[in-house]
Amino acid sequence: MxxxxxxxxxxxxxxxxxxxxxxxxxxxxxxxxxxxxxxxxxxxxxxxxxxxxxxxxxxxxxxxxxxxxxxxxxxxxxxxxxxxxxxxxxxELLEGESLRARLLREGTVAQARCLVIATQLLSALAESHARGILHRDVKPANVFLATNAAVGFSTKLLDFGIAKLTELKAGNKRITHPSHIVGSGAYMSPEQIMAQPLGPATDIFSVGVLLYEALSGAKPFVGDDVTVTMARIVAAEPPPAIEGVLPPLMKIILRALAREPKQRFESAQEMSKALEPLLPRFSAMNLHSPLVMEDRTVPI
The missing domain is CATH 3.30.200.20 (Phosphorylase Kinase; domain 1)
Structure with a gap:
């Protein structure tokens, strides 16, 4: 101790x-x-x-x-x-597990649950961005699946330790100028890796990486080490579609993973609205059944 x-x-x-x-x-x-x-x-x-x-x-x-x-x-x-x-x-004390723990145990997450996790996570980011705060470290370890008696589970965004307050620039566009690279290599956007000005699109890219990994069991950009991985994020072609994933959902994820920030969703709200029409497709599934959790934990 x-x-x-x-x-x-x-x-x-x-x-x-x-x-x-x-x-x-x-x-x-x-x-x-x-x-x-x-x-x-x-x-x-x-x-x-x-x-x-x-x-x-x-x-x-x-x-x-x-x-x-x-x-x-x-x-x-x-x-x-x-x-x-x-x-x-x-x-607050959370009961449940991180998305990372879930993926390590199960490998993937069903599309229905991914949709719920994504819309809740994007809701959290929309609030953060509206307050001028970029998270800059969205990844499975920082997404917690908290047990909730009323609705089965509730997504919680953790760890704003490297969050950045944005600055207003021309055209009321919120950006930040990082002095050095911060974040978790495999989930960082190309502009974050290259230490360029950042906006909400950097967190949206990270959400895209997270969803791709949750649905496929593999990160969209991988290399022998973190340096190679980051080089591929900056230069590689978009990852392939995931077999069995609804085409409209796959289209949304690939748009979030676009290399250029302007090609992604303009905001977390816009991405969430794109996902919402897909929820009824899973209405026959029990989205609110409890997740199986191994222990109580609050990740660092």
Whole structure:
């Protein structure tokens, strides 16, 4: 256990730390309890050595502040934050698993569920973009399938740690100028890889990669290493259609994967509206049946 944040610790006379339920490069996530309100929470703790790193601490703080500014049913809720040693973020406790865990176990996700995941994810991104925030790291590990007694499952977008506030430029067009490449190689857009100005289309590209992988079990652009993969994203031809996927759905995914941002959907709302007419085609399927989850986890 990291010193200072371990099971049994009482943080700020309010949050009792429970068992560790997730871990990553930046830190760990614990079950917890608000001892005043007697409510379960998730506590995300930054590794002590990273708390001394200005860039890592700034990313951790950015994640908390950006996420807490977004009030949306498909974005994980931040309830509290602390940046004194030891730094931590208090979030809603989610039951379920990440889309990445789901794909590692099952390989693919059915078209009907992919449609629901996509429309909920795009709804979250539409809210984020409307507030001038680009996520820049949409990938299966950051998409959580939370169990929901009423509707079976609810998609939650996580980890705004490398989110970027956009800037207004000519024509009221929102863009950002990254000073260096950030993101997860296989899910980055060509313009993100080339450190060009970014807009909402960069997140839409990542959604396209995510959906292609969820439906086929393979990423649309792959190489022997992340450098080759990114080179193929920038230069390769569009990936082939996925056998068995509805042609209208495949057309939407391939448009999201267009190399040029202007060839993609103009907004998350536009992509979501393109997907919505396909939902009735699966009306005979039980979209709201519970997903089979192996454990409770909140990814880093």
């Amino acid at each position: 990291e010193p200072g944040i371990e099971e049994g610790t009482l943080l700020d006379d309010r949050y009792r730390v429970g068992r560790k339920i997730g871990e990553g490069g930046m830190g760990a996530v614990f079950e917890g309890e608000n001892t005043i309100l007697h409510r379960p929470v998730a506590i995300k703790a930054l590794r002590p050595q990273l708390a001394l790193d200005d860039e890592a601490l700034a990313r951790f703080q950015r994640e908390a502040e950006v996420t807490s500014s977004l009030n949306h049913p498909h974005i994980v809720a931040v309830l509290d934050m602390n940046f004194r040693a030891p730094p931590y973020i208090v979030m």
